[in-house]
Amino acid sequence: MSTPVKTDPSPAAPSEASNRVSLGLSNRLLARPEIGALVAAIVIFIFFLIVAPAFRSAPAFFTVLYQASTIGIVAVGVGMLMIGGEFDLSAGVLVTTAGLFNAMFCYQLGINLWVGAILSLVLCLCIGFLNGYLVMRTGIPSFLITLGTFFILQGVNLGVTKLVTGSVSSPNINQMAGYDSLNWIFAAEFEIGSITLNITVIWWLLFVLLSAYVLQRTKIGNWIYAVGGNAASARAVGVPVTAVKIGLFMTVAFLGWFTGMHYLYNFNVLQAGNGVGNEFLYIIAAVVGGTLLTGGYGNAIGVALGAFIFGMTSLCIVYAGWDPNWFRAFLGVMLLLAVMVNLYVKKLSTTRKVG
Amino acid sequence: MTDTIAEHADSTLYKGEPLVQMTNIGKTYGAIRALKGINLTVNAGEVTCVLGDNGAGKSTLIKIISGLHPHNEGTMKVDGKEVSFSSPRESLSHGIATVYQDLAVVSLMEVWRNFFLGSEMVSGKAPLAPMRINEMRRIADQELRKMGIVVKDINQPIGTLSGGQRQCVAIARAVYFGARVLILDEPTAALGVKQSGVVLKYTAAARDAGLGVVFITHNPHHAYLVGNHFVILKLGEAVLDKKRSEVQLDELTRQMAGGDELTELSHELQK
Ligand SMILES: Nc1ncnc2c1ncn2[C@@H]1O[C@H](COP(=O)(O)OP(=O)(O)OP(=O)(O)O)[C@@H](O)[C@H]1O
Ligand SMILES: [Mg+2]
Numbered sequence: 023m024s025t026p027v028k029t030d031p032s033p034a035a036p037s038e039a040s041n042r043v044s045l046g047l048s049n050r051l052l053a054r055p056e057i058g059a060l061v062a063a064i065v066i067f068i069f070f071l072i073v074a075p076a077f078r079s080a081p082a083f084f085t086v087l088y089q090a091s092t093i094g095i096v097a098v099g100v101g102m103l104m105i106g107g108e109f110d111l112s113a114g115v116l117v118t119t120a121g122l123f124n125a126m127f128c129y130q131l132g133i134n135l136w137v138g139a140i141l142s143l144v145l146c147l148c149i150g151f152l153n154g155y156l157v158m159r160t161g162i163p164s165f166l167i168t169l170g171t172f173f174i175l176q177g178v179n180l181g182v183t184k185l186v187t188g189s190v191s192s193p194n195i196n197q198m199a200g201y202d203s204l205n206w207i208f209a210a211e212f213e214i215g216s217i218t219l220n221i222t223v224i225w226w227l228l229f230v231l232l233s234a235y236v237l238q239r240t241k242i243g244n245w246i247y248a249v250g251g252n253a254a255s256a257r258a259v260g261v262p263v264t265a266v267k268i269g270l271f272m273t274v275a276f277l278g279w280f281t282g283m284h285y286l287y288n289f290n291v292l293q294a295g296n297g298v299g300n301e302f303l304y305i306i307a308a309v310v311g312g313t314l315l316t317g318g319y320g321n322a323i324g325v326a327l328g329a330f331i332f333g334m335t336s337l338c339i340v341y342a343g344w345d346p347n348w349f350r351a352f353l354g355v356m357l358l359l360a361v362m363v364n365l366y367v368k369k370l371s372t373t374r375k376v377g
Numbered sequence: 378m379t380d381t382i383a384e385h386a387d388s389t390l391y392k393g394e395p396l397v398q399m400t401n402i403g404k405t406y407g408a409i410r411a412l413k414g415i416n417l418t419v420n421a422g423e424v425t426c427v428l429g430d431n432g433a434g435k436s437t438l439i440k441i442i443s444g445l446h447p448h449n450e451g452t453m454k455v456d457g458k459e460v461s462f463s464s465p466r467e468s469l470s471h472g473i474a475t476v477y478q479d480l481a482v483v484s485l486m487e488v489w490r491n492f493f494l495g496s497e498m499v500s501g502k503a504p505l506a507p508m509r510i511n512e513m514r515r516i517a518d519q520e521l522r523k524m525g526i527v528v529k530d531i532n533q534p535i536g537t538l539s540g541g542q543r544q545c546v547a548i549a550r551a552v553y554f555g556a557r558v559l560i561l562d563e564p565t566a567a568l569g570v571k572q573s574g575v576v577l578k579y580t581a582a583a584r585d586a587g588l589g590v591v592f593i594t595h596n597p598h599h600a601y602l603v604g605n606h607f608v609i610l611k612l613g614e615a616v617l618d619k620k621r622s623e624v625q626l627d628e629l630t631r632q633m634a635g636g637d638e639l640t641e642l643s644h645e646l647q648k
Contacts, residue, residue, distance in 0.1 A: 239507045241497035244486075248494055251483040258445060258480045259550075260466040260495035318485045368485075 090333025107317025120282025150275025251318025474555030484536030
């Protein structure tokens with residue numbers, strides 16, 4: 023690579039700008055993508071503490087965390103992908119594809135579940151690669167490409183499952199070799215006093231931390247923001263735009279596989295029609311968490327808060343004894359509010375010159 | 378300034394050595410012909426000025442060198458070897474850094490992240506090795522100060538800077554990372570008098586340090602202040618290609634203004 027050229031400070035350079043100000047704390051906070059989500063999460067949390075007495079216990083809180091993790095793990099990837107300026111509508115059904123493939127492949131051949139799990143991972147990464155490759159190669163918006171993949175996978179999930187098992191659910195795999203270890207990795211439950219901690223919560227937090235680290239502290243994170251913010255400029259300064267974007271689609275696919283493994287080893291049987299509609303939950307978690315739909319802005323903590331808000335409302339509506347159908351309406355309102363808050367925060371953080 | 382640039386420029390450079398040689402280069406965008414039969418040599422320790430009207434093909438020419446578009450015709454050699462860059466990354470790895478006229482910065486990203494984008498400082502070789510963030514902040518701030526630009530906060534999104542300030546960030550980073558060839562596409566177009574002066578000083582300093590510089594401008598006065606070699610493009614072809622010793626400022630100005638067309642125009646206007 024090139025070596026830097028250095029120069030002495032030119033004598034005319036001012037040592038300090040007369041108009042240099044340090045931004046106030048409130049403005050610094052406002053410029054952070056996750057602030058809207060944090061405020062929303064706290065408000066909703068307090069609201070449900072008041073209206074849903076069943077929510078006021080540690081076990082209920084951990085159930086909420088589990089619920090959040092089932093969406094939150096894929097949302098980590100979807101959030102990064104959206105920061106990189108792309109969409110993935112196929113992530114929801116890919117989760118089901120991953121589990122179905124693992125179950126049916128091993129059941130039919132009577133082999134160790136680990137073989138199927140690893141092949142399933144390879145399959146998912148290939149699908150993610152294909153999504154990314156097609157988007158970059160054709161220049162067609164990822165919204166359309168992954169809408170195509172979404173329908174293909176949805177059809178294949180149902181079609182192949184019916185062909186193989188004669189029904190729309192996968193065979194039960196809990197007696198097969200490799201089940202115990204896989205069940206532990208993807209679906210272990212730890213009883214700590216009165217609470218039940220599902221291992222997916224731990225995995226979720228680890229993925230969130232890793233994503234936060236990658237986005238803020240590594241050059242790949244820098245590239246992700248750049249390809250989402252301005253792909254042409256990023257390419258001009260040497261950012262490998264195509265590789266970054268394909269890598270992001272593959273990250274989503276990896277996390278989709280991971281969640282698929284959880285569902286399979288948690289329930290032992292999967293319904294082939296599952297997962298449809300979840301792609302929107304991932305996107306909503308990301309947007310509620312402050313990710314800009316147009317790319318280049320957002321962060322991992324925000325996306326995690328978005329998933330937490332999802333877990334909290336979907337369960338607390340039940341805890342409060344309301345009709346669960348209200349959940350969708352609530353989600354829609356959250357989404358609209360979030361989009362407006364995001365726009366406002368973005369405007370503040372990019373036009374503000376003086377604190 | 379000159380001394381320290383010299384310290385950090387590629388030490389294998391020696392004056393007059395050809396760094397980029399273009400022979401009979403042509404470029405078409407679909408049905409549009411942007412360049413035809415261009416011969417251009419960028420020598421170490423020299424400033425090659427490319428002048429011409431809007432749409433003459435200046436930006437197209439340098440985008441071929443910087444790897445943004447491949448050429449369709451002719452050959453390009455970098456350091457004596459024939460190349461056809463398929464991405465700016467390849468060009469950068471040859472020590473060629475470019476300030477583009479139309480490719481701006483990533484406005485939502487912090488100033489320091491923009492400064493180091495694509496050439497981040499990391500501790501370690503692993504893909505996920507941490508960046509040396511404090512060092513990058515300090516250097517970006519320091520390099521901008523050298524250009525007389527002091528930003529309020531190096532962590533502010535670059536979209537909050539003025540157009541000229543953003544241009545200065547792009548120039549400062551190219552000067553910082555260009556070790557062999559520095560390409561400046563109308564760098565002074567958006568700048569005030571003082572910053573234009575600094576850019577010209579940088580150009581001269583890079584030249585004296587042995588770098589090959591390609592300087593694109595509409596301003597023959599700026600070109601003549603630093604140039605060693607002048608090329609004027611017109612509708613994709615070179616209409617003037619002279620060394621400094623062979624050309625005077627008024628000839629450049631006259632050619633830039635359209636040469637004989639200008640004489641005609643003045644007759645027309647006098648009527
Ligand atoms: N990406 C492109 N696709 C199609 N045509 C292009 C493209 N880029 C440039 N051109 C055409 O090529 C010709 C040369 O353009 P170029 O940008 O090189 O001019 P220029 O000399 O840099 O002009 P200016 O002084 O305005 O910057 C123009 O006719 C332009 O329309
Ligand atoms: Mg141009």
